[in-house]
Amino acid sequence: MSSSATATATWKQLLLNSINSNSHLKHSTYFQLATVGINGRPSNRTVVFRGFQDGTNKIQINTDSRTRKIDDLKHCPFAEVCWYFTETWEQFRIHGKVDMIDASNSDPDKLKQREAAWFAGSVRSRLQYLGPTPGIPSLDEQPSHDSLDPSAGPVDAFCLLLLDPEQVDYLNLKSNERLAFSTRRSFNGEKFWTQYKVNP
């Protein structure tokens, strides 16, 4: 059993490599996000990777605050990403706590991050947050929103999720190698990552 500890997250470099090797595929930025509902049962949906928060390991996801995953995360703030790269046959399972940043957030820095995430998306992608409530029965006649002032800031329904990884499980189906990464606290309270090989 080989094990090592590092201050920086070595899984992040592995993940950046995978993102890069699979970047010619549109779906390579899609992953599945599992949460736990109020009824204690799992739910699972595809979401889009919006990059890492600057200077951190936190994974950014945009979502509509009217979706069920928000209720789920209010009940249980932990989520697990399953990200399978179809070209390189690699899987990352990323477990962590999710911070929800919506219009009601009281932290000015977080509201700035939310605004930056809003403007990072295309105007077309912003339009969906003006649409009818996702997941509820659809009326035959829907008001349509075909245009939006490109300089207008985030609408109420826009929510930025930040997933802070605690554990990462990496599996390579080509080499049949698997690595487990987890966080520990040092004596001075600093967070560091350990990694070791596990059986696939």
Next chain:
Amino acid sequence: MSSSATATATWKQLLLNSINSNSHLKHSTYFQLATVGINGRPSNRTVVFRGFQDGTNKIQINTDSRTRKIDDLKHCPFAEVCWYFTETWEQFRIHGKVDMIDASNSDPDKLKQREAAWFAGSVRSRLQYLGPTPGIPSLDEQPSHDSLDPSAGPVDAFCLLLLDPEQVDYLNLKSNERLAFSTRRSFNGEKFWTQYKVNP
């Protein structure tokens, strides 16, 4: 709001169409299975679709009974599949209860299903169930299992999962259409499916 009720599951035909349209892609039979751990947190991993149980809507998955998903399912028997088809841009979220059929099962019919699932896999894929316990730290020296009697029945670690769908959420990202399917019981206790359009 348009709604309809049928005895047969119309989502199944949609799913069979998607499987067919994406069948040239190896990864089209891979989906993500979310469960809830003993700690109440979600977990999520890629598994392989092994077909429907004959004459039913139940989804077959092979797994190693030494993996954490088995502990998860003993604690909470509900799972949610998220299956994204990369060619046709369709997503199926399939929620249901999971029946675990391992060597200790007392039902002879279920044991027959487990045996059939074992023999349906390649000899090479069966070898992994003879390997060291998945997910635990890997020893540098591992006993290798390079051969297996092709006529030998399932080993202890082989477990067949049967997911019985209760709710299905279908999303088509090309047409931007979304359908919700759910099960009801009729007055005579028979299970039937209803479906309606929901906002994407």
